[in-house]
Amino acid sequence: MAKNPVAIVILAAGQGSRMQSDLPKVLHRLAGVPLVGHALAAARSLDPEQITVVAGHGADQVRRAVAGLEPDARIVLQTEQLGTGHAVRQALPELEGFEGKVIVLYGDTPFIGEDTLAAMASHPADIVVLGFEAEDPGRYGRLVVTSRGLERIVEYKDADAATRSIALCNSGVMALDAALLRQLIVRLGNDNASGEYYLTDLVELGRAEGRRADVVTCDEEETLGINTRAELAAAEAAFQARARRAALDDGVTLSDPQTVWFALDTVIGRDAIIGQNVVFGPGVTVESGAEILPFCHLTGCHISEGATVGPFARLRPGAELGTDAHVGNFVEIKNSVLDEGVKVGHLTYLGDTHIGEHSNIGAGTITCNYDGVMKHRTEIGPRAFIGSDTMLVAPVRIGADAMTGSGSVITEDVADGALALGRARQLTKPGLALRLMEALRAKKEKR
Known part of the structure; x- marks a missing residue:
């Protein structure tokens, strides 16, 4: 964790034309959340004083x-795509008065680790660039490093053959x-092959003023x-793959790891058991x-110790399952405790x-919570027994130790300990069938 104040600028203005999509590239989902969410x-791992996102x-x-992901984040607009340096410049008004270290991240680079960012935030050099040894350097920009630190960053299209032979590559994070x-x-100037303002040129500008630049390295996968x-x-x-390994290492049983899918923020305690084909x-x-x-x-949703869910269950936002609760097959729960x-x-x-605790909800029960305009709540007291195929028309309250008869439509509150029946009297016609x-x-x- 960085000791000095940190501000984050996230570049998220690109169209991402190679995605072949009308959706901005940074909004495509990875592990259940948009790329920019990563x-x-x-x-957030650095506890920054502010986060600014450059959109376009x-x-x-x-x-x-x-x-929706970070309500306190500030948004600035890059109306023209004139390079990374130009994009960061749009964030300057939001950084006015800030004294500390600014870290530039990218909305389409999801795997930068907390330890890597902490190393960058705490590094004493005036300018710190995140680099990696590429298995196939390809068209990455190259980091030219000497005994005096990072000398310069050269974009691939501006590099000569000797520079292109360097394996240490630029991630863009600075x-x-x-x-x-x-x-x-x-x-910054734009006298280069693309006619863009490169953020990477800050290294040469800083060194020209006697500032030290240096490199923090990470695994290629992070970049x-x-x-x-x-x-x-x-x-x-x-x-x-990484999330499954981490769960197993943390003491979670995955019956068939390859079929379990995690979200970015999934939290599972040790000795939990996750069956096959579960999606978080x-x-x-x-x-x-x-x-x-x-x-x-x-x-x-939140599932407490000892609870069981499934098979074939759906828990939606706001579902809270207490200790030893049981939700069986083909049950859907939303915004309910x-x-x-x-x-x-x-x-x-x-x-x-x-x-309430230790109540039993029979098969086919439905809480009719929506009237076409508004949502309404159903309250069921402890130790209640709801008969199969009961329709509970909210708003309605079922008291403690109360019961409803199977096939009932309940439209009025039921007192503690009472039995409620809400169905028509059966009429039998002998021989008519x-x-x-x-x-x-x-x-x-x-015919």
């Missing part, structure tokens, strides 16, 4: 996504003092940038000792509901 998560293509969409950034960035759908798919595979969306916490059976989909020991066996929908079928068959034969 950069924001990395930024699809700026309104980027603004909305960032607001850290430097805010005052130095303000001083140097206004002096992976996403430019195509194929690269996005490869990044997803890399993330999932964003915002899921599974406590120690809980079990998720096969073919479940979970998003935005199940207290300790609640059992919801199968074929049930619970929305906007609070269920036989006579009706005979008539129908005769009618069919005449």
Whole structure:
């Protein structure tokens, strides 16, 4: 963790034409969240004083996504795509008065690690560049390093053969003092093969003033940038492989690791058991000792110790399962709290509901929570027994130790300990079924 103040600038203005998409590149999803969400998560690891996102293509969409992920982040606009230096310059007004280190990240580079960023933030050099040894250097910019530190960064298209032979490559991630950034960035020129203002030219400008530049290195995988759908798919595979290994190392049982899919922020306690074909969306916490059976989909929910879910269950945002609660097959739960020991066996929908401890919810129960305009809550007290195929028309309260008869439509509150029946009286017509079928068959034969 950096001791000095840190500000983060995330570059997220590119269109990403190679993605073949109308969606801004940084909004394509990886591990359940937009690519820019990974950069924001990395930024948060440094506890920065501020985060500024430079948007351009699809700026309104980027603004909305960032607001949902990091409400305090500031958004600035790069109306023309004139290079990374130009993009960072758009963030200068937001950095006015800030004294500390500025770290520039990229919204399409999702795997920069916390330790790597901490090393950059704490490095004493005036300018710090993140580099990596590339297995295939290809068209990356090269880092020219001597005993005096980083001499310069050369873009591939501007490099001669000797420079292109260097294996140490530039990730684009950079850290430097805010005052130095303000001083140097206004002096950037665009006399290069692309006619763009390169952020990398800050190294030569700084060294010309006697400032020291240096390199922090990381594994090549951390610097992976996403430019195509194929690269996005490869990044997803890399993330999932790493997440599965981490879960296993942390004491989580994965019955079939290759079929379990994690989100960026999935949290699972030790001794939890995860069956095959389980998908975790964003915002899921599974406590120690809980079990998720096969073919479940979970998003935005919390599952307490000893609870069991599935198979074939769907937990949506706001679902809270207490200790030893049980949610069975083909149950969907949204914005509902199940207290300790609640059992919801199968074929049930619970929305906007609070269920007291040790209640039992019969098969086919539905909380009718939506009237077409507004959502309404259902309250079920402890130790209640809800009969199969009960329709609970919210807003409604079922008291402690109360019961509902199977097939009931409950539209009024039920007192503690009461039995509620809300169904029509059964009417039986002796012999009518036989006579009706005979008539129908005769009618069919005449056709």
